[in-house]
Each structure stands twice: as structure tokens, then as C-alpha cells.
Amino acid sequence: MTTQIPVAEELFTWPSDSPQLIGTRFPESGVTTFPQSKSCPKSGSENGERVLLPRRGTLWSWTVQGFLPKSPPYAGKETAKTFKPYGVGYIQLGDEVIVESRLTTAEASELKIGMDMELVIIPFSTDDAGNDIVTYAFAPVKK
């Protein structure tokens, strides 16, 4: 049985039935960063608190990655022949923060700015032992 290994620690809560992204909130400036940050880029404050971010939001902008990214830095195992385009977007999570993410769809016709989106965890690569490496993504909320 393969295990699902997160691409980075402390990026999202895992394992979890209801995973959430992890950020830092700086109370003095009201700024929330993703992922966690030691200092606030607005005020320079180092008084941040670890926060779990909302699982749902709205699509702020999007694109579709149409060609295989150069590796490094890309760690996906696709080749030019097996590569399939993937969606990328920014999702606004309430008034807190807008996060960048892979999207579960690469169909332009399925993506509209302002639509409701929800966090999911997806495999995007494998390690040498055959375990899935997983990352976060946002999926359109099914009506």
C-alpha cells in the first residue's frame, strides 16, 4: 500500500478528512500570509500567529499551464508526451488572504472569476519508493 506524503510540512493539515492550508496572521497589520512567514511584509512585525485558513473561497483569477514546466524546479514526473495541461489560479478566502493554487480542472470553459472553490488534496508526483507526493489544489464547488 502506498502512502500519501505531503510536498512540504506545515503547508496544509495532513492527514485529515477536512484539510486546511496553514498561514500566519499578524494582528498588528491585519495581514495573513500563506504559507507561514516569520515577518509581515507590510509592517515588518515578527509577532505572527499560526492560523488555519478557510477551506472555501472564490476564484480571483486563473490560467492554464499549457506546456511542461522546466525541471528543476518542477518535480512532476510527466514527459513532454504524457504531460497534460493543469489549471492554476488565485482563490480569495474571505477577507483574509488570496492564495495561489493548482486547480483540479484545466478546462477554460469550466473556470469563471468569482465562482465558488473548495480545497482538496491531490497527488502530483511519486517518490522513489512509489509513494504519492500530494499537494493542495482547489476544485469548483459542485452545485
Place this chain on the structure above:
Amino acid sequence: MAEDVAIIGIGMHPFGRHENTGMEMGAYAARAAMKDAGCDWSDVNYAFGGSASAGNADSMVSTLGLTGLPFINVANGCATGGSALISAYNAINAGAADVCMAIGFDKHEKGAFAPDPASHGVGQWYGDTGLMLTTQFFGMKIQRYMHQFGISESTLAKVAVKNFHNGSLNENAWRRQPLTEEEVLNSLMLSNPLTQYMFCSPGEGGVALVLARGDIAKKFQKKPVYLRSAVLRSRPFGSFEVFNSWLSPDRGNSPSVGAAAAAFKMAGMGPSDMDIVQVQDTESGAEIMHMAECGFCEDGEQEDLIQSGATNLDGRLPINTDGGCLANGEPIGASGLRQVYESALQLRGDAGAHQVKKPIKTAFTHVYGAPGISACTVLSR
């Protein structure tokens, strides 16, 4: 004062793909600029130069002559050339030099840049998961802008058509082949809504400028062009830039807004005083957004301006008259200086086939790039 700095010599190694090294292209441009100014290397009191991928500019002294002059290497990403120019401008204004050179050159591998997460201050996961591509940022910035301000895909394509047309008339440009709107729209979709022919490519080339105190300029050059301002800004909080895994919902301005406003203020002129404009067109959408960010129109007005041909060589406000980054490619270190070279050429009336149709007295240049920097100049005859 600002009127006291003149551009007395301009030199350029053609952009494109070449056998010689980036450094050799820089030295070629430097010799051409000195020839244009009618000066020798021994007349140059100070030099500033840089490249992103082609070595230390100051090692050029062993090619140009070991005169002992102070030569400072500049490394400032996409604003490297602009920063060299600002440094030269400041050195003359400070009285540190009478004749000064600004040089930028570069030579990059084919294809999109492959950045290193650690050197950009982002986690390895960001590169691992396929989010670290500048092309995605450009796609998402113009996607939202089109949604907010009603810019059409046809207008995106028309920017590329115009710039490739201008490039076809410019012997120093890389891409000399004109393209139709259909060819641009039907080329490979790289990062929705941007297609292959809407993007510029990393390239090669070199540009050098010789600057001098305004009161001695005419000893060297009978048609000096005056640098009225040269300004650099980094990003304010809330700007939308490459390689940001998050943005604040409290949105702010791009660094281009601050750089352009400061350049106009320093020059004592405004956007409506400008006769020609060069703005960063890493891709078609960037030219559209930079028109508004630099103050040449309101958000959304680009649709009518571009569709009506106002930004063409024979239009009311010609933009990217040499074909911009789209037709010239982007050798990072040289790109900002190319815009100033083109402005000087146009102001002198020496641009030949791509000379704008109307008489002109003023010009504006704008360079923008990672990680959120912008450099602007205002020039006049």
C-alpha cells in the same frame, strides 16, 4: 538639474541569436556608442553596466582599454539596464563625472526561464508543484484585468501584430516577420489567455549609452537628447507580482505606477506631454496594463485606443516603436537600455523605416520585471 544630463552616444548590438558572447555584444555596443558620440574610451570618466546571465560587465575594460576608470557592476534583475542608466545619471548630476557610460548586455538559453526557488525566497514546494513560472503570473494578471475592464482577446492579439510589424521595419530587431491577428490568436496557448506569439522570448543583445553634462554635450554630438528624469521603484505592499503564493485582498498599486509618477514629477511633465512611449511588453497584456499604470489612459480605455490604431507608428500615441520586447526578445541586462536607445533614435529622426510619422519632441520609457521593480525615464530633444 535634470536638463543637465544629455545622451551623446548610442550603440546597439542587434538583438536575436548570435555566435558571440554576451560580453562581446556589450563591447560592440560600447564601441558603437563612442563612435556615435565622437569620443574615445579615455574620455569616459565613469561606467556602470550589467548582465543577468553573461558575466561581470567591468571585465570589459580588458577589451576596451585599461584606463583605470571607475566601473561599477549593476545587478538588478529586469531593471539592470535601467539601474545602470540611473547610476550614470546620478553620477553626472553629483559632479562625479562629465562623461559616463551605461552598458547592458545578455545571453540567455532558449525557452522560459527556470528559476531557483531558494534564490527567490520561496519554498521548494512552490517550484516542485509547478507554480513557479513567470508565464502563469502574466496569464493571471491580464485574465483578471480583462474581466474587470473589458479588454478583448482581439486587442491582446493586435498589440502583438503591431509590435511584430514595427519589428519588421527595424533592422536591429530579432523577429522581422509580420504576423496577422489570426496567426497570433491561433498559435499555441501557453498560459490562458496568452498564446505563444503574445509572449516575448529570452534572447541576446547589447546596448550602450554615453551620457554627458548637458553644457558640454554639443562638443560631442550635434543632436543630443536630454534625459529629463530617470527613476527606479520597488514594489509597494499589495502589488501583484511573480512568484507570490499569496496576495492581500487589500490590493495596492504596481511599482510602475510609482516609478512613472515620480519620473513625470522630476521631469516637470505629464503623460499627455509625451509624443512616443516605450513600455515593457513581456507579453501583449503587459503593454495594455502598463499604458494605464504609467498614466497614458484610464483602465479599459486601451480597448478603443488599440482597436483604433492610436498606438501604431502613424497613430496619436505610438507605443513600442521598435517592436518592443515581443519583436526584440529580452536580453535582461540590455532590455531597458534598448528602449532609451530607440527613444533617442526617434527623437533625432534617425529611425529610418520605423520612424514615427509625426514630428516629436518628447519620449517616455518604462521597464518592469521580477521581483516587482520598475524603472522609467522621460527624454526630450
